[in-house]
Amino acid sequence: MTALLTRLTLQTIKIESNYVGRCLGKHTVQKPAPAQLPLTASTPKLVYLIFTKDFSTVDNQDERKKKRKDVFTNVGRKISERIIRVLDEKGNDLGLMHRANVIKLMDKQDLRLVQRNASAEPPEYQLMTGAQIHQERLKIRELEKAKPQTGPTVTKELTFSSNIGQHDLDTKSKQIQQWIEKKYKVQVTIKKGKNADEPENKIGEVFNQILQSMPGIATFLSKPQAVRGGRAFTCVFRHLNKKEDKAHRDSQETQERHTLNKDNRSDKESDVLHQ
Missing domain, CATH: 3.10.20.80 (Translation initiation factor 3 (IF-3), N-terminal domain)
Structure with a gap:
C-alpha cells in the first residue's frame, strides 16, 4: 500500500513538472527575441532625400x-x-x-x-x-491682370421657375452679373409655371429682363431654346469681348451726343419763342 502511494505521488509530480515546462516553453516561443527584429526597420532613404532637397542651399539660391x-x-x-x-x-x-x-x-x-x-x-x-519704380510695378500688375486667363472657362448654372417674384428675380440677376464680371459663363434654365393662363412669351421676357439688367457687360452666348420636352427654356450668358465692349461704348457716346444736341435745339427754340 505504501509503495502504491509513493508511485502515485511521483507520477503526479512528474505530470505537474511536464505541464509547467510546456507553459514556460510556450511563453518563451511567443516572446520575440531582439535578434529576430526585421531588418527593414532602418530609416527610409526617401525621407532623407526629401529633407536634403527642401533645405538645399543651391535650390534656395x-x-x-x-x-x-x-x-x-x-x-x-x-x-x-x-x-x-x-x-x-x-x-x-x-x-x-x-x-x-x-x-x-x-x-x-x-x-x-x-x-x-x-x-x-x-x-x-x-x-x-523711388516713385518711378513704384509706378512701373503698378503697370506690371495691371498687365498681369489683363492677360487672358488660362484653362477652361467656368460655367455657373442657375435654375428657377417662371413664376418667380420681381424681388427674387432682381437678386438672381445680381448674382448672374457678379459671375459675368468674373468672366464666368452662366447657364440659366427657367421652368414653365403651372399656371395654364401663362403667356408663351413670358419666359423670353424674363431672359431679356436679365440681359437688360447688365448693359455693357453681358450678351447671349446661346439664345433661349426649349429643353425637357418644352417644359423649360435655357440659355447661356457670357461677358462682352473687346470688340463688343467698344461698340457698346461708341453707341452710348453717340446716343449721349444726340440727346445733348436735341436738348440744345430745344433750348434755342424756346429762346426764340420768348423773344
Missing part, C-alpha cells in the same frame, strides 16, 4: 535669383557687370559707364538703379526715383 529677375526692383550697389549702359530717369542714354561711376552718380542724385535689358551687350540699366 536659384529660387531667389529667379524671383529677382521677375520683379521690377532696385539692384542697389550690387552691380555684377563692370561696364554697363546707363539711361537717366528721363530715358536719355548716358552711354557706357563703369559701375564705380554709376554708384557715385546714384549717391549724388539720390537715385536707384534698375535693370532694363539683361540680354543686351553690355547690359542696360536705368536710373530711377
Whole structure:
C-alpha cells in the first residue's frame, strides 16, 4: 500500500513538472527575441532625400535669383557687370559707364538703379526715383491682370421657375452679373409655371429682363431654346469681348451726343419763342 502511494505521488509530480515546462516553453516561443527584429526597420532613404532637397542651399539660391529677375526692383550697389549702359530717369542714354561711376552718380542724385535689358551687350540699366519704380510695378500688375486667363472657362448654372417674384428675380440677376464680371459663363434654365393662363412669351421676357439688367457687360452666348420636352427654356450668358465692349461704348457716346444736341435745339427754340 505504501509503495502504491509513493508511485502515485511521483507520477503526479512528474505530470505537474511536464505541464509547467510546456507553459514556460510556450511563453518563451511567443516572446520575440531582439535578434529576430526585421531588418527593414532602418530609416527610409526617401525621407532623407526629401529633407536634403527642401533645405538645399543651391535650390534656395536659384529660387531667389529667379524671383529677382521677375520683379521690377532696385539692384542697389550690387552691380555684377563692370561696364554697363546707363539711361537717366528721363530715358536719355548716358552711354557706357563703369559701375564705380554709376554708384557715385546714384549717391549724388539720390537715385536707384534698375535693370532694363539683361540680354543686351553690355547690359542696360536705368536710373530711377523711388516713385518711378513704384509706378512701373503698378503697370506690371495691371498687365498681369489683363492677360487672358488660362484653362477652361467656368460655367455657373442657375435654375428657377417662371413664376418667380420681381424681388427674387432682381437678386438672381445680381448674382448672374457678379459671375459675368468674373468672366464666368452662366447657364440659366427657367421652368414653365403651372399656371395654364401663362403667356408663351413670358419666359423670353424674363431672359431679356436679365440681359437688360447688365448693359455693357453681358450678351447671349446661346439664345433661349426649349429643353425637357418644352417644359423649360435655357440659355447661356457670357461677358462682352473687346470688340463688343467698344461698340457698346461708341453707341452710348453717340446716343449721349444726340440727346445733348436735341436738348440744345430745344433750348434755342424756346429762346426764340420768348423773344
